[in-house]
Amino acid sequence: MLDIKNLQVYYGVIAAVRGIDMHVDPNTIVTLIGSNGAGKTSTLNAIVNAVKKSGQVIFDGKDISKEPTHRIVREGIALVPEGRRVFINLTVEENLRMGAFNNDANYERLRDEMYTLFPRLAGKREQKAGTLSGGEQQMLAIARALMSEPRLLMLDEPSLGLAPKIVGEVFEIITELKKRITILLIEQNAFAALKIADFGYVLENGTISLADKASNLLGNDEVRKKYLGG
Amino acid sequence: MDLSIFLQQLVNGTSLGSMYALIAIGYTMVYGVLRLINFAHGDIMMVGAFVTYFVYQTSGSFTLAVLAGILASVLVGVLTDKIAYKPLRDAPKISLLITAIGISFFLENLFNVLFGGVPRAFKAPEMLTKVLHWGSIYLPVTVIIIPIVTVTILIAVLWVLYRTKYGMAIRALAFDIPTVKLMGVNADTIIALVFALGSALAAVGGVFYAVSYPSIDPLMGVIVGLKAFAAAVLGGIGSVTGAVLGGFILGFTEIMVVAVFPELGGYKDAFAFFFLILVLLFRPTGIMGEDLERSRF
Numbered sequence: 170m171l172d173i174k175n176l177q178v179y180y181g182v183i184a185a186v187r188g189i190d191m192h193v194d195p196n197t198i199v200t201l202i203g204s205n206g207a208g209k210t211s212t213l214n215a216i217v218n219a220v221k222k223s224g225q226v227i228f229d230g231k232d233i234s235k236e237p238t239h240r241i242v243r244e245g246i247a248l249v250p251e252g253r254r255v256f257i258n259l260t261v262e263e264n265l266r267m268g269a270f271n272n273d274a275n276y277e278r279l280r281d282e283m284y285t286l287f288p289r290l291a292g293k294r295e296q297k298a299g300t301l302s303g304g305e306q307q308m309l310a311i312a313r314a315l316m317s318e319p320r321l322l323m324l325d326e327p328s329l330g331l332a333p334k335i336v337g338e339v340f341e342i343i344t345e346l347k348k349r350i351t352i353l354l355i356e357q358n359a360f361a362a363l364k365i366a367d368f369g370y371v372l373e374n375g376t377i378s379l380a381d382k383a384s385n386l387l388g389n390d391e392v393r394k395k396y397l398g399g
Numbered sequence: 400m401d402l403s404i405f406l407q408q409l410v411n412g413t414s415l416g417s418m419y420a421l422i423a424i425g426y427t428m429v430y431g432v433l434r435l436i437n438f439a440h441g442d443i444m445m446v447g448a449f450v451t452y453f454v455y456q457t458s459g460s461f462t463l464a465v466l467a468g469i470l471a472s473v474l475v476g477v478l479t480d481k482i483a484y485k486p487l488r489d490a491p492k493i494s495l496l497i498t499a500i501g502i503s504f505f506l507e508n509l510f511n512v513l514f515g516g517v518p519r520a521f522k523a524p525e526m527l528t529k530v531l532h533w534g535s536i537y538l539p540v541t542v543i544i545i546p547i548v549t550v551t552i553l554i555a556v557l558w559v560l561y562r563t564k565y566g567m568a569i570r571a572l573a574f575d576i577p578t579v580k581l582m583g584v585n586a587d588t589i590i591a592l593v594f595a596l597g598s599a600l601a602a603v604g605g606v607f608y609a610v611s612y613p614s615i616d617p618l619m620g621v622i623v624g625l626k627a628f629a630a631a632v633l634g635g636i637g638s639v640t641g642a643v644l645g646g647f648i649l650g651f652t653e654i655m656v657v658a659v660f661p662e663l664g665g666y667k668d669a670f671a672f673f674f675l676i677l678v679l680l681f682r683p684t685g686i687m688g689e690d691l692e693r694s695r696f
Contacts, residue, residue, distance in 0.1 A: 219577060242583035254578040256571040263567055270564060271583045317583055 170195040170351050171216075171246075171321055176224035178211040178375075185211040187375040188224065193321070193368075198347050200354040200362040200383065202396055203372035209355045210251050212372070213323050217241050217248050228321070243271055247319035251326050253310040257299030261290055264298050264309055268316030275318065283312040286342065304335035311342065322346065323353040328361065340365055359396035363387045371396070403535045408658045409651075414542035414611070416650025417549035421604035422627035423634065423642035424556060425476075425597025431573040431637040432593050434492055438499040439479055440601060441624015442506035445617060447472035447602025448609045449510060452521055461524045469602040475506070476598025477591050485587060510617035518616040521609040528610075545607050552600060553643055559596070560639065569593055573637065622668060629675040635688030644686055649674065 171193040178186040186208040193199045203209050215222035217238050226234045233241050242248075256264050265283060269276040284291035287308045293301065298309055307327055314322060324343065328336040336358065344365050346352060356362035363369055369386045371379035379386065386392050422444055429437045451468030455461055479502050487495050529540045560566035568589045572579050580586050608623060609615045626649060634645025649671055657664045678685060 217581065219580070237585075238577075238580040239583050239585045242581060248581050250578060250581060254575055254581075256574055256578070258574055259567065259571055266564060267567060267571055267579070267582045267584075270568065273564075313582075 170229060171353070172225075172227040173212075173216070174225040174227070176212065176215055176222060176226070178208065178215050178220055178222045180220075184375050186215065186222075189370075189372070189375070189377050191370055191377070191380075193351060193353055195320075195351050196347070197367040198343070198352040198354060198365055198383075199368045199370070200356060200359075200366040201370045201372055202356055202359040202362055202386075204396070205357065207372040208375040209372055210325055211375075213248055213325050213353070213355060216323065217246060242317060242319075245318075245320040246323065247314035247317050247321070248323045249307075249310045249314045249325060249327065251329070253303075253306045255298040255301070255306050255309050255313065257297065259298055260295050261298055261301070261309060262294045264313050265316050268313035270317075272317055276316070279316050279318070283315065286315075286345075287312050304331050304338070307331060307335075307339055308342070311339075315346075319350065321351045321353060323355075325355045326357060327354070328356060328358045336361065359392070360387075360398075363392075404658065407536050407538065408654050410538055410542050412651035412654035413647065414545045414607075414650070415654055416647035417545045418604050418607045418611070418623070418646075419627045419630045419649050420643040420646025421549055421552065421600045421607070422623065423631040423646045424553075424639055425601045426628050426631040427634070427636055427639060427642040428569070428593050428597050430631070432569065432576075432590055433484065433495070435484065435495045435499060436628065437597075438496070438624075439502035439506060440597065441620030441627070442503050443472050443476050443479070443598050443620070444601035444605035444608070444624065445510065445615070445620035446475050446506065446605075447598075448521075448605035448615045448619065449514065449617075451602070451606050452519065452609065452615055461527075465603075465606055468606055469599050472598040472602035472605070473595045476594040476601075480591060480594045485590075507617050507621070514617065516617060518614040521613040521615050523610040523613060528613075539611075541607070541610055545611075548603070548607075552603065556596065556600070556639060565589065565592060626668070626671040629671045631685075633674055633678050633685055635685030638685070638687040641685055641687030 173189065173191040175188045175190065176186055177188050189212065201209050201212060211220060214220040216226055218236060218241055219238050225232060228244055228246060233244060256267060259267065265280050266276065269279060289305050290309055290312060298306065301309060327339050331339065340361055343352060343354065354362055354366060363383045363386050366383040369381060369383045370377050371392060379389070379392065422440065425440050426437060429435055447468040450471035451464045454467040455464035458464065483498050483502050484495060487498060527541055527544065531538045531540060560569060568579060568584050569592065572586060572589055576586050608619065627646065630645035630649045631642045633648060634641030634643065652674065653667050653670055656670055657667050
């Protein structure tokens, strides 16, 4: 579904991603784990062309490396950005409407689906997104991304800054979503990510140091030491 | 000042304020999305007034002339963004500001070269130049029409901003351009829409100005533009309702100060800037403003 070849991201002379190859199969959860500054966010931003990059990104057989961000999103990739980035001055419902900007015909059906999937949001439709709690904002960000009916959903650190109980809820929803779409998940919380993922990549200093089935990575000594706290 | 004079000045102030408000909306909306004071905005108003003037002279149809004026301003506004501002989206804001000043000088001088600097009398259709009077109150028709048109336009703008998905995108853009792109929205199209809307309103403001004064010249946008900018800051830059409020306050004050202290008439232009300085000193965020880092549609 998604093929990344020799992807490089530079900020000036500083390399964030130094030529990585990745592959995401349809209807799987693939996770990219690694410590802070390993290049995880840069990788996702490069896929949607939100940062300058070189290398190839192939989505469903089509080279989208040179497409502008909004076109890539229209192709069927949605990114839930780091820090959620909900539109805090817009209401919950307006945030969902923004997510369906190019999907007018299905807006109402999807909106109602989202309120079923995220009951916490249903009671806060007319509330400004800025007044929501961190967990609710994360759910709104995911719901907003789903409003474009993407085939590939990319999540950047969905557990960041959330209470453990909420992290559990968010991960439950991600597992639930796996039934219908493909997911590329970035996490610092490697344990939680590997538990729900099919395949995993370990990113270190902008290069991929390990790529294996998620279950194998969970048992890997090196991974356990570095990312799973022993 | 007796009541009839007060009423008369009240209407005059509303009319002048409407004009400032229409132009201030363009400043505030562009600032809202790009954090740019579009110094060429007053000149875009001038372009609208000039095109209206020429088309009215040749065609004789005022409606057609106003539509042409609006269209011309929209074109110049959108093209300015596309040619001059868009390549600088990622550049420091100061580069954008300097470019805006450059565009302003360019438009003023272009029209100076093409049409000369001598003011031209703007003959509006009779319907607009009539003067109504009740007792001692004399009211040109324009001072009644201008506020009505302004309020109608304002309602339309607010409708677009708060009831359409494009308006929603404009409000979202004011907070977070990269995330708007992640919604599959072409941010440049939405920014072009902001320039188009602001320029159209400026053209209407320019026509009102031309009909009221009634003359036009290539530098007509300078002072009016600066005052509308002062109005936008007074109301809280980034806020559309603030811009309208600021426009009306400025219009009223200017008219009333001259009415109460006729000997200060020569200083009337100074009041706008006196206000601007006061606002910047005591409430830099303006009346409707809360946070300089964010704009509030």
